[in-house]
Amino acid sequence: MLGTAWDYQDHLEEFLDKLAAVEARGTLVCNPPTVVRWNAEKRYLCELEQRGASIVPTLWHGDAGRAEVLSAMDQFDTNRVVVKRQVGAGGLGQQSFTRAALPDGEWRMDRPCMIQPFLPSVVEEGEYTFVFIEGVFSHGVLKRAAKGEYRIQSLFGGYESDYAPEQADLARAQAVVNALPFDDLLYCRIDMARLPSGQLAVMEAEAIEPYLYPEQGSGLGKRLAAAILNRLN
Ligand SMILES: Nc1ncnc2c1ncn2[C@@H]1O[C@H](COP(=O)(O)OP(=O)(O)O)[C@@H](O)[C@H]1O
Numbered sequence: 155m156l157g158t159a160w161d162y163q164d165h166l167e168e169f170l171d172k173l174a175a176v177e178a179r180g181t182l183v184c185n186p187p188t189v190v191r192w193n194a195e196k197r198y199l200c201e202l203e204q205r206g207a208s209i210v211p212t213l214w215h216g217d218a219g220r221a222e223v224l225s226a227m228d229q230f231d232t233n234r235v236v237v238k239r240q241v242g243a244g245g246l247g248q249q250s251f252t253r254a255a256l257p258d259g260e261w262r263m264d265r266p267c268m269i270q271p272f273l274p275s276v277v278e279e280g281e282y283t284f285v286f287i288e289g290v291f292s293h294g295v296l297k298r299a300a301k302g303e304y305r306i307q308s309l310f311g312g313y314e315s316d317y318a319p320e321q322a323d324l325a326r327a328q329a330v331v332n333a334l335p336f337d338d339l340l341y342c343r344i345d346m347a348r349l350p351s352g353q354l355a356v357m358e359a360e361a362i363e364p365y366l367y368p369e370q371g372s373g374l375g376k377r378l379a380a381a382i383l384n385r386l387n
């Protein structure tokens with residue numbers, strides 16, 4: 155199982171090559187390297203959308219500066235957007251701009267990136283995580299941001315609590331799992347946020363990061379162990 159994947163976003167090829175080399179030695183790797191390779195670039199969200207999942211509206215750019223930020227605000231008819239790396243994790247390198255605080259003319263992301271409308275629900279109600287083991291829902295987590303922050307990661311003061319999803323919300327998360335173009339994932343985390351329409355949309359389907367919120371999932375250890383045993387037999 156992937157153990158420490160925390161800085162793969164800054165060493166992508168090295169990380170993927172290492173996984174492939176481990177697999178080539180005959181070691182069973184979870185999640186499988188083909189899944190990890192697919193999941194490392196957030197463009198996979200387009201494929202999930204084509205396959206029936208609802209995603210947060212997103213514009214994709216080879217790079218972005220002030221002009222792309224302004225144009226995204228116009229297209230999304232909003233005053234605030236979030237600009238993220240296409241290969242990113244932990245909210246690192248992410249920027250949020252408002253019409254009142256635009257980037258200056260020289261600013262660039264300097265890498266492939268994506269722009270989304272800022273979803274106020276992330277601050278107002280939080281982001282939801284649905285943990286799946288072998289495609290079966292294990293447990294939910296509600297992740298909230300610290301006061302004055304919008305990023306829910308603990309690095310930025312975010313905190314988690316237990317979350318038992320409503321049927322309609324769980325169905326949205328299950329639809330994302332069903333849209334995955336693989337059926338051999340050991341574990342997967344579906345992170346979702348509520349759109350202004352009230353419907354949950356996928357922010358990321360995380361199949362790399364091995365952190366599965368054990369504190370909110372009392373049965374997780376047993377479930378995961380059983381699934382791993384099953385693969386080894
Ligand atoms: N469109 C958005 N609206 C509001 N908050 C967002 C939006 N996109 C990301 N965030 C915040 O930033 C965090 C990191 O973004 P995310 O897309 O999950 O990337 P990462 O792979 O870095 O975790 C999210 O957990 C959320 O708190």
Ligand SMILES: [Mg+2]
Pocket residue numbers: 244245345358
């Ligand atoms: Mg995230």
